[in-house]
Amino acid sequence: MLLRFSGIFTLIFFTLFSANIFANPAGNSDDNKEFDVNEMIMHHIKDAHEFHIMDIDGHAVSFPLPIILWTDNGLVTFLSSKFNHDDSGKVVVDINGQFFVKYHEKIFYADNANGDKYISYDETGNVANKKPLDLSITKMVFSMFLSMLLLVLIFVATAKTYSKSRKGEPTGLGKFTEPLILFIKDEVALPMIGEKHYQRYMPFLLTLFFFIWINNVMGLIPFFPFSANLSGNIAFTFVLAAITFIITTVVANKDYWKHIFWMPGIPVPMKLFLAPIEFLGIFIKPISLMIRLFANISAGHIIILSLISLIFIFKSIWLAPASLFFSVFISLIEVLVVAIQAYIFTMLSALYIGSAIEEHEH
Amino acid sequence: MSLIIFLQETAVNYGAFAAIGAGLAAIGAGIGIGQIGGSAMDAMARQPEMQGKLQGSAIVLIAFVEAVALFAVVVSLIK
Numbered sequence: 001m002l003l004r005f006s007g008i009f010t011l012i013f014f015t016l017f018s019a020n021i022f023a024n025p026a027g028n029s030d031d032n033k034e035f036d037v038n039e040m041i042m043h044h045i046k047d048a049h050e051f052h053i054m055d056i057d058g059h060a061v062s063f064p065l066p067i068i069l070w071t072d073n074g075l076v077t078f079l080s081s082k083f084n085h086d087d088s089g090k091v092v093v094d095i096n097g098q099f100f101v102k103y104h105e106k107i108f109y110a111d112n113a114n115g116d117k118y119i120s121y122d123e124t125g126n127v128a129n130k131k132p133l134d135l136s137i138t139k140m141v142f143s144m145f146l147s148m149l150l151l152v153l154i155f156v157a158t159a160k161t162y163s164k165s166r167k168g169e170p171t172g173l174g175k176f177t178e179p180l181i182l183f184i185k186d187e188v189a190l191p192m193i194g195e196k197h198y199q200r201y202m203p204f205l206l207t208l209f210f211f212i213w214i215n216n217v218m219g220l221i222p223f224f225p226f227s228a229n230l231s232g233n234i235a236f237t238f239v240l241a242a243i244t245f246i247i248t249t250v251v252a253n254k255d256y257w258k259h260i261f262w263m264p265g266i267p268v269p270m271k272l273f274l275a276p277i278e279f280l281g282i283f284i285k286p287i288s289l290m291i292r293l294f295a296n297i298s299a300g301h302i303i304i305l306s307l308i309s310l311i312f313i314f315k316s317i318w319l320a321p322a323s324l325f326f327s328v329f330i331s332l333i334e335v336l337v338v339a340i341q342a343y344i345f346t347m348l349s350a351l352y353i354g355s356a357i358e359e360h361e362h
Numbered sequence: 363m364s365l366i367i368f369l370q371e372t373a374v375n376y377g378a379f380a381a382i383g384a385g386l387a388a389i390g391a392g393i394g395i396g397q398i399g400g401s402a403m404d405a406m407a408r409q410p411e412m413q414g415k416l417q418g419s420a421i422v423l424i425a426f427v428e429a430v431a432l433f434a435v436v437v438s439l440i441k
Contacts, residue, residue, distance in 0.1 A: 295432035296425075302439075340425045347422075 037309045041302055045229050048105055048139045050080040053224050060085040063224065065142055069107060070133035071098055080136075089119035103127060107134050140236065143228035147214050155210075184209055184346060192350035197357055201350065204247065208240065209346040216297060216338030220331065231338075232298035234290065241290035244349040249282070252356035259360075285352055289345060296341045300334045380438035387434030394427035 051063035064081035073096070080102075082093045089103035092110045099110035101118045108129035110118040122128040137145075154173065161172040170178040184205055189198040215236075218226040230236055258264065260278040263271055307327040311319050402420035406413050 291433055291436065292429040295436045296429060299432045299435055336421075337425070340421060344422065344425055344429075 035309075035312045037306065037313060040309065041305045044305060045232060045298055045301060046105060047233065049083070049102060049107075049136055050085070051139050051142065051224070051228075065139065066137050067107065068135040068137065069100070070135060071109075072132075073098060076100075076132070089117075092118055100132070101129075103129075107132060107136075139228050140230050140233055143218065143226070143230045144215070144236070146225055147211065147218055147230070150218075151210055151214055180209075181206060188343075188347050188350050192347065193354040193357070201247075201353055204243075205346050205350055208244075208349060209342050212240070212293065212345055213339060213342035216342060217335075219297060219301065220334055220338065229298065229301050231341075232294060232301055234294045237290045237293045240293070240345070241286040244289060244352060245283075245286040248286075248352045248356045251353065253359070255358065255360045256356045285348075289348055293341055293345055296337060300330075300337060303330050304334070383438040384435050387431045387438075390434075391427055391431030394430070395424050398423045398427065 049067055050065055053061050053063060055061065062081075062085060064079045067078055067080050069076045076095050076098065078093060078095055082091075083102045084091050087102055087105060089101040089108070091101065093100045099118070101108050101110045103119050106127075108119065108127060108131055111120045111129050118129075120128045154177070158173045158177045161170065161174040162168060165171045165174070185198070185202060188209075189202055189205055193201055212231055215231045219229055219231060221227060260282065261275050263274050263278070266274070304327050307323050307330060310323045311317070398420055402416050405416050409416075
């Protein structure tokens with residue numbers, strides 16, 4: 001409990017000192033600007049090229065991450081600290097005669113034609129600059145690598161405990177991971193996929209569950225190497241859902257396709273009516289998987305940050321206890337929600353795979 | 363994510379409508395979660411020995427209903 005409180009205080013600390021810099025997206029050095037909650041929350045939800053830790057006296061302290069660009073002249077790499085925390089296209093980085101600016105977390109070629117302004121706009125107000133292909137290790141990618149490392153450490157350590165234990169009884173970390181693995185096997189894989197095929201899909205389901213869960217939990221920890229909103233990033237959930245979609249489509253048997261395009265046992269007009277609906281269903285299922293995880297985790301982050309922001313919206317220290325109480329309360333709910341979401345994603349993936357390989361008796 | 367940012371930058375400010383939409387979604391989710399909770403309590407009262415299983419599936423079902431509400435929240439976030 002003490003740890004959680006210290007975490008919440010850290011979050012408040014960051015939010016408090018971050019208020020100024022977040023409130024100035026256009027790069028105005030006006031410190032008295034209104035605190036913009038939307039801006040602060042979106043900044044947290046979005047991906048970034050540096051890991052912002054805190055601000056001290058208006059000076060940002062952040063962890064620089066490598067920027068990797070595929071430009072017209074080949075591969076270019078440099079550290080994001082070269083941009084000097086600038087996100088408004090004011091600082092130009094010169095790498096071997098190529099000039100780059102960062103604007104709203106996107107890297108552009110600097111436009112030198114306009115004197116001291118490096119960003120040019122078209123009629124609709126969008127940035128007209130050319131963009132190199134951005135392959136950077138961003139905050140999200142960094143967070144993902146960290147979660148992978150943690151997963152490997154946890155499961156290698158778990159595997160080692162089994163070589164030491166007598167008769168394969170779980171010891172040490174195994175006491176924590178074995179019930180979870182058995183839970184996925186007994187409550188997800190066996191009932192959804194069936195006894196005949198479930199073992200083929202266990203590695204995938206376990207990877208899904210633990211990968212989503214550890215990333216969700218890491219998003220809830222509000223200090224430096226963690227706190228990235230990775231599983232609330234739609235690209236991340238898209239890839240996971242796409243893997244489920246590909247597996248479902250590839251392993252699907254004849255019966256599955258027959259039930260989609262020519263549903264047996266119903267009159268022909270109904271068959272014609274159902275075929276397009278069922279066909280769309282193939283895509284809607286993984287899309288709903290993608291949006292469910294994205295929305296749940298993003299919403300969790302937004303709710304906690306909004307509750308903390310209440311103090312700054314009402315500009316009253318007396319609101320702090322209520323705000324704190326509610327954010328602790330929501331954080332505790334979120335601990336439950338992130339586990340449930342990882343479980344639901346795994347369960348539905350298993351359900352879709354199970355329905356694709358199910359054998360029907362007509 | 364870039365889609366959301368793109369839409370935010372280009373769309374007109376429909377903030378009030380977004381808030382109404384989020385409110386309606388909350389009503390829907392409230393009704394759904396209430397139904398699940400009520401039925402789960404009924405079932406538990408009838409068969410107390412099933413309490414563990416019922417609780418588990420009720421929580422999962424609530425997560426499903428909540429997800430639908432959050433779809434709406436995401437849509438109103440996009441504006």
